[in-house]
Amino acid sequence: MTPDKNLIAAELERTRARTALLTEAVDDDELIRQHSPLMSPLVWDLAHVGNQEELWLVRDVGGRDPVRQDIDHLYDAFKHARGDRPALPLLDPAESRKYLTQVREKALDVLDRVRIDERPLVAGGFAFGMIVQHEQQHDETMLATHQLRAGGPVLSAPEPPPGNARVRGEVLVPGGPFTMGTDTDPWALDNERPAHAVDLPAFLIDAVPVTNAAYASFIDAGGYDDPRWWSSRGWAYRHEAGLTAPLHWIRDGGDWLYRRFGRVSPVRGDEPVVHVCFFEAEAYAKWAGKRLPTEAEWEKAARWDPETGRSRRYPWGDDPPGPEHANLGQRHLAPAPVGAYPAGASPLGVHQLIGDVWEWTSTVFHGYPGFKVFPYAEYSEVFFGGDYRVLRGGSFGTDAAACRGTFRNWDHPIRRQIFSGFRCVRELA
Numbered sequence: 001m002t003p004d005k006n007l008i009a010a011e012l013e014r015t016r017a018r019t020a021l022l023t024e025a026v027d028d029d030e031l032i033r034q035h036s037p038l039m040s041p042l043v044w045d046l047a048h049v050g051n052q053e054e055l056w057l058v059r060d061v062g063g064r065d066p067v068r069q070d071i072d073h074l075y076d077a078f079k080h081a082r083g084d085r086p087a088l089p090l091l092d093p094a095e096s097r098k099y100l101t102q103v104r105e106k107a108l109d110v111l112d113r114v115r116i117d118e119r120p121l122v123a124g125g126f127a128f129g130m131i132v133q134h135e136q137q138h139d140e141t142m143l144a145t146h147q148l149r150a151g152g153p154v155l156s157a158p159e160p161p162p163g164n165a166r167v168r169g170e171v172l173v174p175g176g177p178f179t180m181g182t183d184t185d186p187w188a189l190d191n192e193r194p195a196h197a198v199d200l201p202a203f204l205i206d207a208v209p210v211t212n213a214a215y216a217s218f219i220d221a222g223g224y225d226d227p228r229w230w231s232s233r234g235w236a237y238r239h240e241a242g243l244t245a246p247l248h249w250i251r252d253g254g255d256w257l258y259r260r261f262g263r264v265s266p267v268r269g270d271e272p273v274v275h276v277c278f279f280e281a282e283a284y285a286k287w288a289g290k291r292l293p294t295e296a297e298w299e300k301a302a303r304w305d306p307e308t309g310r311s312r313r314y315p316w317g318d319d320p321p322g323p324e325h326a327n328l329g330q331r332h333l334a335p336a337p338v339g340a341y342p343a344g345a346s347p348l349g350v351h352q353l354i355g356d357v358w359e360w361t362s363t364v365f366h367g368y369p370g371f372k373v374f375p376y377a378e379y380s381e382v383f384f385g386g387d388y389r390v391l392r393g394g395s396f397g398t399d400a401a402a403c404r405g406t407f408r409n410w411d412h413p414i415r416r417q418i419f420s421g422f423r424c425v426r427e428l429a
Helices: 005-024 028-032 042-061 069-075 082-087 093-113 123-148 212-220 232-241 278-287 295-303
Strands: 170-173 176-180 196-200 203-206 249-252 255-260 263-266 358-364 389-392 409-411 425-427
Touching: 005 042, 005 093, 005 123, 028 042, 028 093, 042 069, 042 093, 042 123, 170 295, 176 295, 196 295, 203 295, 212 278, 232 278, 278 358, 295 358, 295 389
Parallel strands: none
Antiparallel strands: 170 203, 176 196, 203 425, 249 255, 255 263, 358 389, 389 409
């Protein structure tokens, strides 16, 4: 079926509106400043999303002349580390916005004229969907930069819905095969393909992500001071980085406070814990007598329908996420309390697998059997076999266009600036 060009255009414009919100919330000095050595200046991300749009939609799909070929090297993420980008002769905020406007006008003209039912790059609108997802991924990165910046709040959003204290415990995932990955999702990226069968033994998985209250119990029990719970690498990093609690937690007497987007408030016990690295998640799981799920275990819990035996696109079905299903798209500026989205639960009764917090898995990032690079090796393949762990499910800062049951994220096990949490599994006795 030929995709709806109006829908593609609307997704491009909706995404650009979010980019504008994140970059217009602060003044030019804040846009240019590097708020953390782990992150680019916001103005770099701003022009980078335009440069990627120009490279793929204007030049490649459209075959048009370059808009600003002279700046390609400045916005090539593989040529300049994030810590080096402030010293580059970057476009200033006004120039960046002008550039994005020029590129978008040409990209929409290409969309209007191109046939999107023939060559693989544009079949199903893939190239346009790839650019939507790329920009949304950078929007989430910019949101993480906002969390790291000093100063008062500049972003606002309503509170997430209330939780349900009765949603707790573990859920049994029966043993047997299921279909992992996809061959049919038109905007799925190369690392989500191909679909393939995976046979797993039965296991128990937490019904909800690990909460702040549960994680505080680990801290109170001396979890950060006991090497029994940590891997050798994790223990070494815990000392090297001086880890004592999740990032942005502040001890206030016997209580914990949390600094979130310029506001300081008490840590909510029923929220999923966020801003923990893989090593912290791994240590908590061992302390709790459990372990982190493999990527395949996470996906089976999220997608497998025991009645039909098929794998759904999302835990709740194949329909796109609505506000009743998941906490996505910066609709709220925090994870929702556990149990807040009963309509988004999987058929087995596992909650909040999509949205709220990215969930660490124990799996090292690699390609699936039969993996093929598409459309460029730098998206996925160059990261295979490196020191990366897979994260699943998206966060409150992840847009629905860049999140589904097959979507794979990855990062170094030491990273905490991302909106990362976890849940645990254990084998049957």
